[in-house]
Each structure stands twice: as C-alpha cells, then as structure tokens.
Amino acid sequence: MPCGLDLDRSWHHNHWAHSYPHQPCLHLHWEETDPKPRSVSPRRAKPFAAQGIPITFVFMPLIPLEDNFVDIVGKAQRGHRLSNAELAAAADISPAELTEIKAGKIREPALCKLCVTLKLNVSALLALARRQWYPKQPLFPCGFAMFNTAFEDMHVNSYLIWDSKTRLAAAFDTGATARSMLDTVVAKKLSLRYLFLTHTHDDHIAGLKDLAETNVEIWVGKHEPIDFLSANVFKGETHFHVGELTIKTLSTWGHSPGQTTFFITGLAWPLAIVGDSLFAGSMGGSSTHYYDQWRNNREKIFKLPNSTVLAPGHGPLTTLKQEQQHNPFFAE
Numbered sequence: 099m100p101c102g103l104d105l106d107r108s109w110h111h112n113h114w115a116h117s118y119p120h121q122p123c124l125h126l127h128w129e130e131t132d133p134k135p136r137s138v139s140p141r142r143a144k145p146f147a148a149q150g151i152p153i154t155f156v157f158m159p160l161i162p163l164e165d166n167f168v169d170i171v172g173k174a175q176r177g178h179r180l181s182n183a184e185l186a187a188a189a190d191i192s193p194a195e196l197t198e199i200k201a202g203k204i205r206e207p208a209l210c211k212l213c214v215t216l217k218l219n220v221s222a223l224l225a226l227a228r229r230q231w232y233p234k235q236p237l238f239p240c241g242f243a244m245f246n247t248a249f250e251d252m253h254v255n256s257y258l259i260w261d262s263k264t265r266l267a268a269a270f271d272t273g274a275t276a277r278s279m280l281d282t283v284v285a286k287k288l289s290l291r292y293l294f295l296t297h298t299h300d301d302h303i304a305g306l307k308d309l310a311e312t313n314v315e316i317w318v319g320k321h322e323p324i325d326f327l328s329a330n331v332f333k334g335e336t337h338f339h340v341g342e343l344t345i346k347t348l349s350t351w352g353h354s355p356g357q358t359t360f361f362i363t364g365l366a367w368p369l370a371i372v373g374d375s376l377f378a379g380s381m382g383g384s385s386t387h388y389y390d391q392w393r394n395n396r397e398k399i400f401k402l403p404n405s406t407v408l409a410p411g412h413g414p415l416t417t418l419k420q421e422q423q424h425n426p427f428f429a430e
C-alpha cells in the first residue's frame with residue numbers, strides 16, 4: 099500500500115474530529131486529487147454559510163488509496179485462481195510482460211489484455227496506474243467523524259456518527275485504538291450507545307480494550323468469528339436507531355464470513371460504512387470467496403442511492419457514483 103503520509107492520532111483528533119459542539123458544522127474539508135492539503139472552497143462553503151452553519155477551515159492531507167494497479171491485478175488474479183503462467187497465457191502476453199507489470203511498470207497494451215482476462219475495467223485501471231484519479235471527498239455536515247489509526251504496517255479507519263438533537267452516538271470499528279474517538283465523544287458531550295463491527299479482523303477491533311470502561315453495546319454479524327464475550331449478534335437486514343438516525347445492516351460477506359455494511363440515513367448524505375467490502379478504486383481481498391465478495395458488493399452496495407457516501411475500512415472516503423465510474427472491479 100502506498101503511504102507517504104504520517105497520520106498520527108493527534109492529527110486526527112485535531113483535524114478530522116474538530117468542530118463546534120452543539121452546532122451543525124462541516125467536518126471534511128478538502129477537495130479533489132491535489133496531494134497538497136487544501137481547504138474547502140468558498141463556493142462549496144457558501145450554501146452552508148447562508149444557512150448559518152459554521153464551517154471549520156482546516157488543512158488536511160489526503161489518505162492514500164488502499165490499492166494501486168498492481169495490487170488490483172494481484173487481487174483479481176488470486177480471485178480467479180490463476181497462476182502467473184496461466185494468467186499470461188490466458189491474456190496472450192509474455193511472462194516477462196506480466197513480471198514487469200507486477201513490478202509496477204505501466205505496459206498499456208499488456209494491461210489492456212490482462213483487464214479482459216481478469217474482468218477489470220480498462221479505463222479505470224489505467225487511470226489508477228497513471229495516478230489520474232482520486233475520489234472527490236464529500237463535505238459532511240455535523241454528525242460524522244472519521245479516525246485513521248496506524249496498525250502495524252498499515253492504516254485503518256473507524257467512524258463515529260451521532261444525532262445532533264439527542265447527542266446519541268454509534269461507533270463503527272475501533273481501529274488500532276479508540277482513544278481519539280472517545281475523546282471526541284467527551285468533547286462533543288455525546289452518549290455512545292452502540293459499537294458496530296464491520297468484521298473482526300485484528301486491525302478493526304484492536305481498540306476494543308479502550309471501550310472496556312464504557313457501557314457501549316457491541317454488535318456484529320452472526321457469521322463473523324468472535325473470540326470475545328459480550329458481543330450481540332444480528333442476522334440479515336436488521337434496523338437500529340440512534341436518535342433520528344436509522345442504521346440498516348447489509349450482509350456483504352466475502353472478505354470475511356460475517357462482514358457487514360451499515361447503511362445510515364438521517365445525516366446530510368446517505369452513508370454506507372462498508373468495512374473491507376469495498377475500497378475507493380478497489381475491493382476487499384479474498385482468494386477463497388472473491389466472487390461472493392464481488393456479487394455481494396454488486397447486489398447490496400451498488401444498489402444503494404447514487405448519492406451515498408462510502409466509508410471504507412482503509413483508504414479515503416468515496417461515493418457510489420464515483421465508484422460506478424472509477425472502480426476497475428465494478429465500472430462498466
């Protein structure tokens with residue numbers, strides 16, 4: 099995973115989660131593909147300012163995409179269970195060309211052939227290879243905070259949502275640590291009622307210990323392996339309520355057996371917290387259930403409203419509309 103940014107906890111606490119307590123406000127503050135930190139433009143801020151909604155202007159670095167084009171080719175190859183020799187033969191390219199691509203060299207004619215064999219969208223993959231695409235980041239009014247913490251050699255996302263009127267809140271995964279999330283709960287005078295787990299891989303639950311002193315209810319999909327007590331399980335489509343917010347569970351298994359997407363309505367945008375089902379420009383890996391993951395994403399996530407913001411377990415936020423056009427696994 100490419101990662102040139104040092105995303106430490108204080109950075110998240112001071113920037114991602116900073117806002118005005120008890121007032122509607124904007125939390126996400128950058129735009130487009132510029133790798134330099136930027137602030138939200140006055141043009142995009144104007145409609146909110148006109149409604150009297152205060153806007154926090156901060157500068158933010160961009161979270162790198164989770165997967166580059168080599169990662170994507172590798173995931174698709176493992177998913178289709180093809181050896182290097184089988185893949186080169188099926189795509190009618192030389193083993194040397196495949197080796198060069200896996201080393202990060204952009205060999206466009208050979209990449210185009212690989213895309214046909216691996217059922218990847220050529221334009222989307224080439225745009226990623228040329229570093230021409232990064233998702234436009236949604237502006238999110240109050241009620242949403244994102245935390246990105248370092249776990250071993252990677253970074254993992256966790257999320258907090260809340261209802262502005264009742265101050266009831268729900269967390270989604272813990273990341274490596276939930277301390278910044280808990281600081282936000284205190285700073286905003288929230289009442290944390292639920293912790294929902296997208297899945298139980300170590301990087302997503304490592305901060306569970308930080309929540310031991312709270313009364314938070316932990317919920318996880320029925321088929322997800324759990325080796326800790328006190329977790330409640332849901333199955334199928336289950337609804338939860340956090341004040342005026344509604345959370346619907348969608349089974350998007352594949353990367354893990356009980357992996358769940360949480361679809362939330364009541365915020366400024368429909369929001370899907372997708373765990374490792376889907377990433378901006380990629381999807382969660384599974385060499386054993388690749389087709390299941392692809393199908394579940396297609397049937398559950400890609401059927402959500404076009405305006406849905408997608409909040410993945412790794413990498414930046416994205417939107418359904420952007421993934422329809424730019425995700426090599428799903429673009430048509």
Ligand SMILES: [Fe+2]
Nearest residue numbers: 297299353374
């Ligand atoms: Fe995972």
